[in-house]
Amino acid sequence: IYVPDTEKEPRYLRGKVASRSEFCVPLMVRGEVLGALNAEKEEVNGFSETDRELVESMAAIAAIALENAIQFERERKMLEQLKLINDLALRTAALRTPEELYRGVVELIAQRFGYHSVGLFTVEGEEVVLRAIAGDLAGSVHPGFRQSIDTGILGHVVRTKRTYVAPDVTKDPYFVPGYKVEKTLSELCVPIKARDQVIGLLDIQSREPNAFGEADVDAAEAISRWISVELEKAKLYAQLKRALENTAATLARVVEIRDPYTAGHQRRVAALSAAIAEEMGLPPERKEAVRLAALLHDLGKIAVPAEVLNKPGRLEELEMRFVRKHPWAGFEVLKDIPFPYPVADIVLQHHERLDGSGYPRGLKGEEIMLEARILAVADVVEAMCSHRPYRPPHRLEEVLAELERGKGRLYDPRVVEACLKLFREKGFRFPSPSSP
Ligand SMILES: [Fe+2]
Numbered sequence: 126i127y128v129p130d131t132e133k134e135p136r137y138l139r140g141k142v143a144s145r146s147e148f149c150v151p152l153m154v155r156g157e158v159l160g161a162l163n164a165e166k167e168e169v170n171g172f173s174e175t176d177r178e179l180v181e182s183m184a185a186i187a188a189i190a191l192e193n194a195i196q197f198e199r200e201r202k203m204l205e206q207l208k209l210i211n212d213l214a215l216r217t218a219a220l221r222t223p224e225e226l227y228r229g230v231v232e233l234i235a236q237r238f239g240y241h242s243v244g245l246f247t248v249e250g251e252e253v254v255l256r257a258i259a260g261d262l263a264g265s266v267h268p269g270f271r272q273s274i275d276t277g278i279l280g281h282v283v284r285t286k287r288t289y290v291a292p293d294v295t296k297d298p299y300f301v302p303g304y305k306v307e308k309t310l311s312e313l314c315v316p317i318k319a320r321d322q323v324i325g326l327l328d329i330q331s332r333e334p335n336a337f338g339e340a341d342v343d344a345a346e347a348i349s350r351w352i353s354v355e356l357e358k359a360k361l362y363a364q365l366k367r368a369l370e371n372t373a374a375t376l377a378r379v380v381e382i383r384d385p386y387t388a389g390h391q392r393r394v395a396a397l398s399a400a401i402a403e404e405m406g407l408p409p410e411r412k413e414a415v416r417l418a419a420l421l422h423d424l425g426k427i428a429v430p431a432e433v434l435n436k437p438g439r440l441e442e443l444e445m446r447f448v449r450k451h452p453w454a455g456f457e458v459l460k461d462i463p464f465p466y467p468v469a470d471i472v473l474q475h476h477e478r479l480d481g482s483g484y485p486r487g488l489k490g491e492e493i494m495l496e497a498r499i500l501a502v503a504d505v506v507e508a509m510c511s512h513r514p515y516r517p518p519h520r521l522e523e524v525l526a527e528l529e530r531g532k533g534r535l536y537d538p539r540v541v542e543a544c545l546k547l548f549r550e551k552g553f554r555f556p557s558p559s560s561p
Pocket residue numbers: 422423451475476
């Protein structure tokens with residue numbers, strides 16, 4: 126638009142410095158006006174044709190530069206999104222439970238984008254429930270916070286199944302001041318869907334008005350799709366884990382029916398093994414492996430004749446040979462069950478001793494898995510502490526002294542230390558024999 130004389134132009138708005146002529150050129154990018162280049166002069170008829178051509182060509186150059194910058198920004202954001210998803214996948218690869226996943230996701234998003242608050246909700250019946258939160262809000266709203274799906278932006282997204290952006294929450298028709306702190310000005314809420322059902326929400330808040338652009342929405346939606354896939358995987362994993370736990374419980378019952386004494390022994394050894402693993406700071410996966418293996422470690426005794434198993438006093442050489450096969454028998458039963466941990470191998474090694482004097486293979490030192498070295502100690506301690514048909518139980522201090530004598534020779538010194546600490550300092554006691 127060229128205005129040769131502003132006083133004759135009804136659309137002219139007088140600013141602080143009055144201009145008499147003005148020339149304004151739009152900055153066009155692919156047919157869209159993204160800005161304007163405006164020139165003003167104090168005199169009437171201030172812009173010659175040459176002047177106007179000059180301003181127009183400058184505007185064209187500015188538009189190209191603007192387009193490049195926008196394109197560059199778009200590509201940069203896209204790359205960032207890909208990197209984020211990749212990071213999420215890497216960081217959460219080892220996380221097995223949905224809770225761990227939720228926490229990992231919100232923390233990474235908050236950290237990466239510097240958002241004021243990132244929350245992850247699941248839909249539970251008629252409510253949305255906060256499962257993990259990161260950022261400023263984390264101090265004031267805690268996982269477990271609930272809100273009805275009839276209310277707020279969160280509810281609106283559940284009902285419409287669509288992403289919602291509130292550029293200014295103070296003017297938003299859906300906004301209710303439940304889940305937010307005073308400083309939140311804009312909000313982006315994305316549904317997490319599984320088979321077209323909204324199962325959760327990813328809610329991001331910012332202190333800035335208008336904080337969420339197309340790229341943010343794209344990124345949040347990509348993350349939401351990824352979460353949905355991961356949740357499905359976590360659900361399947363939990364199912365598998367339950368199935369395996371049932372299998373383990375069933376096998377333990379088989380032992381119980383045949384040999385109630387061994388069943389009780391396994392439960393108590395499992396309690397001590399798990400406590401030692403905990404004391405030694407083993408990661409959760411390995412702790413669980415120790416516990417499960419302990420719960421089944423004498424399963425192979427079902428292959429040992431009952432009269433040998435229950436015989437009071439010392440066993441003959443032939444009988445001993447039977448007994449010594451039980452780790453193999455247990456291994457044979459367990460080896461094909463797809464436990465996520467090497468339960469069968471731990472069971473196979475639970476009678477091995479550090480100096481190679483154990484059975485069935487006479488493994489030494491580090492050849493024996495740490496989990497099996499833990500189980501070995503727990504097994505011996507429990508056996509000595511409990512009553513046998515042919516002898517009364519040993520006193521605890523006697524048992525611990527015996528353990529100390531074998532430390533470094535028969536038993537892993539670190540395991541022995543952890544076990545002694547549990548009994549002497551932390552008051553560990555076996556669950557009572559009658560408890561299930
Ligand atoms: Fe055993």
